[in-house]
Amino acid sequence: xxxxxxxxxxxxxxxxxxxxxxxxxxxxxxxxxxxxxxxxxxxxxxxxxxxxxxxxxxxxxxxxxxxxxxxxxxxxxxxxxxxxxxxxxxxxxxxxxxxxxxxxxxxxxxxxxxxxxxxxxxxxxxxxxxxxxxxxxxx
Amino acid sequence: xxxxxxxxxxxxxxxxxxxxxxxxxxxxxxxxxxxxxxxxxxxxxxxxxxxxxxxxxxxxxxxxxxxxxxxxxxxxxxxxxxxxxxxxxxxxxxxxxxxxxxxxxxxxxxxxxxxxxxxxxxxxxxxxxxxxxxxxxxxxxxxxxxxxxxxxxxxxxxxxxxxxxxxxxxxxxxxxxxxxxxxxxxxxxxxxxxxxxxxxxxxxxxxxxxxxxxxxxxxxxxxxxxxxxxxxxxxxxxxxxxxxxxxxxxxxxxxxxxxxxxxxxxxxxxxxxxxxxxxxxxxxxxxxxxxxxxxxxxxxxxxxxxxxxxxxxxxxxxxxxxxxxxxxxxxxxxxxxxxxxxxxxxxxxxxxxxxxxxxxxxxxxxxxxxxxxxxxxxxxxxxxxxxxxxxxxxxxxxxxxxxxxxxxxxxxxxxxxxxxxxxxxxxxxxxxxxxxxxxxxxxxxxxxxxxxxxxxxxxxxxxxxxxxxxxxxxxxxxxxxxxxxx
Numbered sequence: 001x002x003x004x005x006x007x008x009x010x011x012x013x014x015x016x017x018x019x020x021x022x023x024x025x026x027x028x029x030x031x032x033x034x035x036x037x038x039x040x041x042x043x044x045x046x047x048x049x050x051x052x053x054x055x056x057x058x059x060x061x062x063x064x065x066x067x068x069x070x071x072x073x074x075x076x077x078x079x080x081x082x083x084x085x086x087x088x089x090x091x092x093x094x095x096x097x098x099x100x101x102x103x104x105x106x107x108x109x110x111x112x113x114x115x116x117x118x119x120x121x122x123x124x125x126x127x128x129x130x131x132x133x134x135x136x137x138x139x
Numbered sequence: 140x141x142x143x144x145x146x147x148x149x150x151x152x153x154x155x156x157x158x159x160x161x162x163x164x165x166x167x168x169x170x171x172x173x174x175x176x177x178x179x180x181x182x183x184x185x186x187x188x189x190x191x192x193x194x195x196x197x198x199x200x201x202x203x204x205x206x207x208x209x210x211x212x213x214x215x216x217x218x219x220x221x222x223x224x225x226x227x228x229x230x231x232x233x234x235x236x237x238x239x240x241x242x243x244x245x246x247x248x249x250x251x252x253x254x255x256x257x258x259x260x261x262x263x264x265x266x267x268x269x270x271x272x273x274x275x276x277x278x279x280x281x282x283x284x285x286x287x288x289x290x291x292x293x294x295x296x297x298x299x300x301x302x303x304x305x306x307x308x309x310x311x312x313x314x315x316x317x318x319x320x321x322x323x324x325x326x327x328x329x330x331x332x333x334x335x336x337x338x339x340x341x342x343x344x345x346x347x348x349x350x351x352x353x354x355x356x357x358x359x360x361x362x363x364x365x366x367x368x369x370x371x372x373x374x375x376x377x378x379x380x381x382x383x384x385x386x387x388x389x390x391x392x393x394x395x396x397x398x399x400x401x402x403x404x405x406x407x408x409x410x411x412x413x414x415x416x417x418x419x420x421x422x423x424x425x426x427x428x429x430x431x432x433x434x435x436x437x438x439x440x441x442x443x444x445x446x447x448x449x450x451x452x453x454x455x456x457x458x459x460x461x462x463x464x465x466x467x468x469x470x471x472x473x474x475x476x477x478x479x480x481x482x483x484x485x486x487x488x489x490x491x492x493x494x495x496x497x498x499x500x501x502x503x504x505x506x507x508x509x510x511x512x513x514x515x516x517x518x519x520x521x522x523x524x525x526x527x528x529x530x531x532x533x534x535x536x537x538x539x540x541x542x543x544x545x546x547x548x549x550x551x552x553x554x555x556x557x558x559x560x561x562x563x564x565x566x567x568x569x570x571x572x573x574x575x576x577x578x579x580x581x582x583x584x585x586x587x588x589x590x591x592x593x594x595x596x597x598x599x600x601x602x603x604x605x606x607x608x609x610x611x612x613x614x615x616x617x618x619x620x621x622x623x624x625x
Contacts, residue, residue: 007557009555009556009557009558010555011185011211011212011552011553011554011555012211012212012213012218012551012552012555014555014556014557038276040583040584040585057398068391072331072335072388074277075335075384075387076331076334076335076337076384076388077334078277103277105275105276105277105278108277109584110275110276110277110583111276111583111584111585111586112276112345112583113276113344113345113346113625115239115240115346115387116239116387116390116391117391118214118412119394119411119412120214120412138214138238138239138387139346139556
């Protein structure tokens with residue numbers, strides 16, 4: 001399957017450019033891209049369903065908060081995201097069902113420590129073929 | 140990001156250039172970058188000088204918005220940025236002036252060992268360190284603290300972990316600020332920050348964090364080196380780590396909380412990543428209370444890492460702590476904001492000094508220095524890359540006059556991680572390092588490739604400017620022999 005994201009290169013940090021036919025697809029693709037970076041391209045599978053609800057002041061803020069929430073669950077709760085389904089998305093609110101499995105360092109072999117999702121150059125923009133987002137991570 | 144900077148840089152002398160106040164309407168001070176012509180060529184390659192100019196917009200800024208010679212692009216502030224604000228003049232504190240990894244820092248342990256003692260054992264010793272010291276993404280240690288204990292760490296820093304048996308009183312004396320900033324307030328932290336901090340005390344982390352076994356390769360200042368317990372041919376251990384997930388969460392939460400503060404206080408900023416609040420405002424006090432918790436956590440983290448390193452050496456060499464003499468030379472923070480007393484316009488003033496990728500450098504005679512360093516100046520620890528060298532400097536008086544007691548913090552990357560991995564394709568960085576006499580172990584598949592020496596500037600060029608500018612003088616150069624990375 002063609003990936004909906006590409007990795008943006010930067011001297012000291014790293015970012016993602018994500019494309020989606022609509023905003024839910026964009027947010028789902030961004031989550032996939034985040035865990036692609038963390039796991040060094042490996043796919044994780046299975047797990048249990050968790051509900052994530054986040055709020056933001058606009059769509060860009062919402063994207064940053066969504067990724068920050070997934071990162072928090074990985075770093076603090078050792079949960080690896082294996083799939084997402086955005087159920088509800090308004091400019092200021094998101095609700096998603098996510099599949100999360102317990103981190104097993106020996107099996108998942110995480111490669112990259114992402115410290116934070118930044119607002120640096122973060123943007124969500126509409127285009128003729130859907131939506132594009134860019135986000136930079138502090139690593 | 141990525142675009143070459145074309146703004147004005149006026150040369151002041153052979154180690155400094157100036158960005159004049161007239162460059163941008165709204166600058167409250169000029170910008171000053173410590174760099175010679177050689178470094179300036181690479182400094183212009185990104186927008187870091189623009190960030191120096193942007194920092195000059197901060198209310199209450201004193202002197203100049205400064206950057207050390209290892210300046211490169213960061214979020215809001217450049218890495219290598221130094222800015223002091225006066226709270227009495229509406230001076231602000233900005234989380235962007237500290238960064239996500241609050242109190243990321245470096246410590247150096249000296250030993251009684253020489254290179255000969257570890258001649259044939261380095262590979263096995265590095266293996267033991269790699270097993271005993273949790274490093275890499277998602278790695279946890281055996282040492283666990285309860286939430287109540289974590290709160291003690293947040294309040295009391297390395298003092299508390301030393302009281303629990305993870306070190307000695309001298310470790311605390313030889314840590315910047317005694318390993319604890321007062322007025323840290325755990326109640327200002329979100330439950331999420333506390334949760335993210337659980338289980339990460341005594342973990343090295345990943346990225347550019349490391350533990351290195353090094354040898355003192357060259358001594359430039361025999362007297363200062365002797366005071367620090369360093370001599371040519373001796374083994375030392377350098378640790379680079381920070382406040383882990385707790386610090387990242389504190390910064391993230393603070394940027395959220397301060398988002399509307401500039402508008403509330405009528406502060407106009409050229410970059411929203413410079414979000415800030417007056418030091419003497421509820422928002423500013425809350426950030427400082429939380430940042431101090433993260434700073435204390437980082438000192439405790441490096442202290443527990445020190446304990447794990449000492450225990451590994453003792454068991455590996457079957458030697459007593461006394462025989463090994465693994466004493467802490469010093470521990471410095473290089474991402475922090477602190478209230479310090481400085482002379483401005485002939486008056487003594489309490490300023491909020493931001494150091495983001497910059498090291499405190501207090502010269503001989505400064506009252507905050509421990510007795511041992513009162514006569515030679517504070518040790519300034521500058522890690523380089525894992526193939527070449529790191530430096531120990533001693534702070535000089537000009538640092539107080541020119542940079543609010545600050546110096547550089549490291550080398551700085553010149554190559555993205557992706558580019559570094561591509562450059563390493565078909566090569567074994569591990570074997571290349573080994574041929575240079577460095578045994579390196581890393582968890583990540585690409586960890587060594589990303590951190591290969593060529594991905595970094597030559598730190599000696601950075602140190603050279605700091606030495607010539609009179610901020611800190613060279614004491615000795617250390618070469619890595621063994622490296623563990625996340």
